[in-house]
Amino acid sequence: MSKQQALFDLGYEWRMYRTLHRLLAALPVSDDPVRDALTESLLLHVRNLIETFWGSSEGRKARESLGIVYEKMPEDIGRWYGELSKCVVHLPDDRPPAKQPWDFSMLGPALLAKIEELRKGIIPSSGWEGDRELPTKLLIGAGPIGPDNVAAMTAMISPTGTAMPAQHAAGLVGAPGTKP
Secondary structure, X not given: OOHHHHHHHHHHHXXXXXXXXXXXXXXXXXXXXXXXXXXXXXXXXXXHXXXXXXXXXXXXXXXXXXXXXXXXXXXXXXXXXXXXXXXXXXXXXXXXXXOOOOOOOOHHHHHHHHHHHHHOOOOOOOOOHHHOOOOOOOOOOOOOOOOOOHHHHHHHHOOOOOOOOHHHHOOOOOOOOOOO
């Protein structure tokens, strides 16, 4: 894997983590299958980021291409990783409840610290895939999200919106009561 490809892949995973986290924080907690699909996607991107920074064999090629020194996975992240890995495989015997809340308040800052560490060296100051902000319009006006709340919803999920507190915009914590 080339350094350029590994940097793009890392940026894609980071961008998708931030975008999906914001989107799920803005959506109502429900049994909506779209929310479930978005949650599973978020968990896959989070797992890829964890494996890149702390995985033993998974993520090794990207780490080597980027010059990231292997670090043993911290115990608290390891427990979290174990639970989320069980949720993204097909029906293991010990799969956690499908609707468990995911609290990123511990993991978000750890991932952000790793990204900021890489910004000091290999992440370019502009044009990195991980810094792209791509607002979604896919869910606006669909289903329960109607004309009464389109403006608020657009502000919540648009990277340029102002309705979201900074820690939510950075993808570090969920909106109160939602824990995506």
